[in-house]
Amino acid sequence: MKIxxxxxxxxxxxxxxxxxxxxxxxxxxxAMILMNTLMNGMDKMAYQNIVQYETSHMEVFAEGxxxxxxxxxxxxxxxNPAVLISKITAVNGVxxxxxxxxFQARINNGIDxxxxxxxxxxxxxxxxxxxxxxxxxxxQYLQTADDLLIGTELAExxxxxxxxxxxxxxxxxxxxYNAYDFSVTGLINTGHPLFDRNAVLIDIALAQDLxxxxxxxxxxxxxxxxxxxxxxxxxxxxxxxxxxxxxxTFREMNASIFQISGFKRTGQTIVALVVVVIAAVGIVNTMLxxxxxxxxxxxxxxxxxxxxxxxxxxxxxEGGIIGIFGSLLGCLCGILFSLYIVVVGLDLTSYFKDMxxxxxxxxxxxxxxDPGMILLVFLFGVVVSVLVTLWPVRKATxxxxxxxxxxx
Amino acid sequence: xxETIGLFKDYKVGKVLFPALRGIDMHIGxxxxxxxxxxxxxxxTTLLNIIGCLDVxxxxxxxxxxxxxxxxxxxxxxxxxxxxIGFVFQTFNLIPVLTAYENVEMxxxxxxxxxxxxxxxxxxxxxxxxLEDFINRKPNEMSGGQxxxxxVARALVKEPSMVLADxxxxxxxxTTATEILSLMHELNKxxxxxxxxxxxxxxxxDFATRLIKLRDGKIIGDDVK
Numbered sequence: 128m129k130i131x132x133x134x135x136x137x138x139x140x141x142x143x144x145x146x147x148x149x150x151x152x153x154x155x156x157x158a159m160i161l162m163n164t165l166m167n168g169m170d171k172m173a174y175q176n177i178v179q180y181e182t183s184h185m186e187v188f189a190e191g192x193x194x195x196x197x198x199x200x201x202x203x204x205x206x207n208p209a210v211l212i213s214k215i216t217a218v219n220g221v222x223x224x225x226x227x228x229x230f231q232a233r234i235n236n237g238i239d240x241x242x243x244x245x246x247x248x249x250x251x252x253x254x255x256x257x258x259x260x261x262x263x264x265x266x267q268y269l270q271t272a273d274d275l276l277i278g279t280e281l282a283e284x285x286x287x288x289x290x291x292x293x294x295x296x297x298x299x300x301x302x303x304y305n306a307y308d309f310s311v312t313g314l315i316n317t318g319h320p321l322f323d324r325n326a327v328l329i330d331i332a333l334a335q336d337l338x339x340x341x342x343x344x345x346x347x348x349x350x351x352x353x354x355x356x357x358x359x360x361x362x363x364x365x366x367x368x369x370x371x372x373x374x375x376t377f378r379e380m381n382a383s384i385f386q387i388s389g390f391k392r393t394g395q396t397i398v399a400l401v402v403v404v405i406a407a408v409g410i411v412n413t414m415l416x417x418x419x420x421x422x423x424x425x426x427x428x429x430x431x432x433x434x435x436x437x438x439x440x441x442x443x444x445e446g447g448i449i450g451i452f453g454s455l456l457g458c459l460c461g462i463l464f465s466l467y468i469v470v471v472g473l474d475l476t477s478y479f480k481d482m483x484x485x486x487x488x489x490x491x492x493x494x495x496x497d498p499g500m501i502l503l504v505f506l507f508g509v510v511v512s513v514l515v516t517l518w519p520v521r522k523a524t525x526x527x528x529x530x531x532x533x534x535x
Numbered sequence: 536x537x538e539t540i541g542l543f544k545d546y547k548v549g550k551v552l553f554p555a556l557r558g559i560d561m562h563i564g565x566x567x568x569x570x571x572x573x574x575x576x577x578x579x580t581t582l583l584n585i586i587g588c589l590d591v592x593x594x595x596x597x598x599x600x601x602x603x604x605x606x607x608x609x610x611x612x613x614x615x616x617x618x619x620i621g622f623v624f625q626t627f628n629l630i631p632v633l634t635a636y637e638n639v640e641m642x643x644x645x646x647x648x649x650x651x652x653x654x655x656x657x658x659x660x661x662x663x664x665x666l667e668d669f670i671n672r673k674p675n676e677m678s679g680g681q682x683x684x685x686x687v688a689r690a691l692v693k694e695p696s697m698v699l700a701d702x703x704x705x706x707x708x709x710t711t712a713t714e715i716l717s718l719m720h721e722l723n724k725x726x727x728x729x730x731x732x733x734x735x736x737x738x739x740x741d742f743a744t745r746l747i748k749l750r751d752g753k754i755i756g757d758d759v760k
Binding site for chain 1 (some may be wrong): 584587588590591609610613614615616617618620622624630631632633642645689
């Protein structure tokens with residue numbers, strides 16, 4: 128028999144009390160895992176949506192364009208993209224490159240009119256950098272200059288379907304109004320709210336004509352061969368294109384979104400910690416009760432020659448055993464709930480359907496489990512359980528043996 | 536061997552100082568079977584607790600096997616209890632989650648003894664106290680007499696130089712008390728272990744080979760039979 132055996136038996140003196148305490152820990156830890164899965168999923172979806180549809184890994188702009196990107200300054204564009212594209216393509220680590228022309232426009236179905244982001248795309252190069260063509264859920268990809276791709280939600284808002292005619296109205300770089308009738312040839316559902324609700328995709332040549340910037344483009348999007356080492360690639364590209372142009376990675380262009388992610392994680396950690404603190408108070412309470420009702424027993428152990436450290440060890444093992452049970456249960460519940468979010472997803476549509484949020488994800492959020500985090504959460508639960516045991520145990524072991532024996 | 540020299544112990548009850556021991560000088564030799572008797576409040580349990588290093592005197596010295604326990608740290612006192620002193624309590628004080636075997640094994644957990652030897656010692660002492668068929672029973676599955684036998688076995692398993700028994704028969708009927716005392720007396724003769732009882736039970740006094748009488752914290756009689 129060892130001290131840990133005695134601790135094990137003591138834990139099950141009051142099975143119900145042990146279960147309740149362990150359950151309190153498990154709720155806190157399960158919440159931690161669940162929130163982490165949700166945040167990982169949101170981050171992954173946001174990353175994928177940004178890279179696969181919005182910016183690719185990095186973009187090159189004419190110097191000064193990005194600072195005013197919100198107003199689409201057509202005076203500050205890449206006037207000669209062909210030369211620049213060949214320079215960028217030659218940089219080691221660049222996989223594919225495509226130009227885009229972005230401008231503000233309004234879309235009209237003859238009755239209703241909505242503001243949209245118009246994106247002129249190179250029909251061939253676009254598919255090598257972005258996943259736009261794979262997001263078509265009805266109709267087909269752009270085939271001619273008159274074709275138009277719109278998101279399913281925008282189509283719904285505009286009461287448009289395949290074959291419907293929609294007019295894109297904009298002002299060119301000189302301030303002159305231009306309009307063009309397009310036929311809807313494809314509906315896209317990317318999962319990125321910007322593309323599904325607020326954007327139209329048209330042929331780049333027509334876009335250049337509509338805003339009178341031909342052969343210029345507003346940006347050149349770059350897909351790297353590898354997600355890592357983007358900063359290094361950025362420097363290489365910046366050197367290749369020269370100081371008239373600026374190169375920005377997707378992280379730099381979406382700094383606020385990744386900052387929000389950081390805030391959310393902090394918030395998540397605080398909430399989870401509060402739950403864990405509540406659970407820890409439960410353990411303190413349980414251990415305090417265990418210690419108080421066993422003070423005469425502590426006296427007996429002291430009379431037998433047990434040192435304070437042996438007695439503390441026994442109670443610490445007890446706290447540890449409860450912690451291991453609670454943490455295992457918490458991790459198990461956390462994994463089970465998380466798996467539901469990973470496989471089925473969390474549908475928040477009914478809560479947020481009409482709300483515009485900055486985060487580039489839609490409202491069915493699929494989680495992503497992080498095994499490293501689960502291990503950390505498990506260890507955290509056990510360590511907290513052991514640490515909070517120290518206080519009540521220390522209190523009991525400082526008693527004189529005779530006082531402990533007399534304690535009722 | 537236990538010796539006390541000018542032993543005093545005061546307890547504070549509220550604001551009043553209550554003198555439990557008022558100058559105890561005594562000497563108990565190895566292998567003695569001694570009862571410290573006296574009415575309630577005479578100081579017999581206090582004396583036993585101080586001899587057993589469970590409590591500290593207000594002043595005076597206690598010498599156990601040549602060591603003045605006043606010079607010992609709490610850790611050293613725990614070592615002394617571990618090595619040399621066995622206790623038997625009025626309320627048995629067995630660990631409820633452990634079996635008779637495990638309760639007896641407890642003091643050996645602290646000693647550096649090989650596992651097979653531990654087992655031999657535990658079985659041997661349980662046979663000695665007549666509980667070889669009860670080794671897997673937990674305290675709540677045994678009678679008071681059986682529990683006290685386990686407590687005696689626990690006190691003796693590490694072969695201490697002395698066993699201190701505080702009112703060991705107080706919670707037992709007279710038949711069981713006689714059995715327990717006979718057992719302890721036999722073990723005293725066989726193992727040469729010193730037994731010191733605190734009691735006001737006539738039966739214990741009859742069994743004891745030496746009777747130290749206490750009243751109001753002082754020795755009023757010391758008879759060797």
